[in-house]
Amino acid sequence: xxxxxxxxxxMSVQEAETVTLxxxxxxxxxxxxxxxxxxxxxxxxxxxxxxxxxxxxxxxENRFSVNFQKAAKSFSLKISDSQLGDTAxxxxxxxxxxxxxxxxxxxxxxxxxxx
Amino acid sequence: xxxxxxxxxxxxxxxxxxxxxxxxxxxxxxxxxxxRQSLGQGLEFLIYFQGNSAPDKSGLPSDRFSAERTGGxxxxxxxxxTQQEDSAVYLCASSSLYPGTEAFFGxxxxxxxx
Numbered sequence: 001x002x003x004x005x006x007x008x009x010x011m012s013v014q015e016a017e018t019v020t021l022x023x024x025x026x027x028x029x030x031x032x033x034x035x036x037x038x039x040x041x042x043x044x045x046x047x048x049x050x051x052x053x054x055x056x057x058x059x060x061e062n063r064f065s066v067n068f069q070k071a072a073k074s075f076s077l078k079i080s081d082s083q084l085g086d087t088a089x090x091x092x093x094x095x096x097x098x099x100x101x102x103x104x105x106x107x108x109x110x111x112x113x114x115x
Numbered sequence: 116x117x118x119x120x121x122x123x124x125x126x127x128x129x130x131x132x133x134x135x136x137x138x139x140x141x142x143x144x145x146x147x148x149x150x151r152q153s154l155g156q157g158l159e160f161l162i163y164f165q166g167n168s169a170p171d172k173s174g175l176p177s178d179r180f181s182a183e184r185t186g187g188x189x190x191x192x193x194x195x196x197t198q199q200e201d202s203a204v205y206l207c208a209s210s211s212l213y214p215g216t217e218a219f220f221g222x223x224x225x226x227x228x229x
Binding site: 103 | 155
């Protein structure tokens with residue numbers, strides 16, 4: 001079975017600093033997609049960034065970037081120049097269409113950005 | 116509509132009663148997911164619909180839980196004989212057919228069983 005693991009239940013960072021959230025996953029498939037979603041206190045889930053497994057280049061979206069290590073099955077999220085609005089739960093997610101396309105989430109990391 | 120709509124936003128029910136939670140996905144989205152999120156916890160997969168394929172029900176926690184999707188659009192999650200441990204936020208998401216596309220989430224239904 002495919003699983004996604006986030007080993008950091010809570011993290012904090014000072015405003016303007018950089019923080020890295022960890023995610024590992026387990027799959028025997030070769031083609032899949034990975035995502036990071038953000039859930040602020042409003043409860044609305046928002047896509048932060050996505051990575052296609054067949055692409056070696058790490059995805060970036062403004063202050064957000066990933067470190068995708070396919071062999072290690074690791075997919076960490078780096079947030080640069082942290083802002084107060086980045087305070088939220090962050091979920092790592094995995095989808096593989098050869099297995100029907102079920103979107104599986106990790107347990108989440110609660111990030112607090114402190115002024 | 117412009118986004119995924121869930122109703123009701125909040126539901127308080129007595130233990131033992133049945134509840135129905137509704138999800139209106141984005142028009143044209145073939146994939147629809149239900150998740151359960153307990154307070155401060157992650158997203159627990161419940162069920163997944165994709166087009167006309169048989170739904171993936173592997174996440175439903177007991178036979179008290181069921182879901183249907185009518186006409187490939189609206190979905191209803193039904194919980195029979197509710198228990199206090201069913202209290203949680205139930206999130207619905209939809210996405211298009213294309214691999215790697217974003218799943219769009221509703222605001223969720225907060226269910227409280229008293």
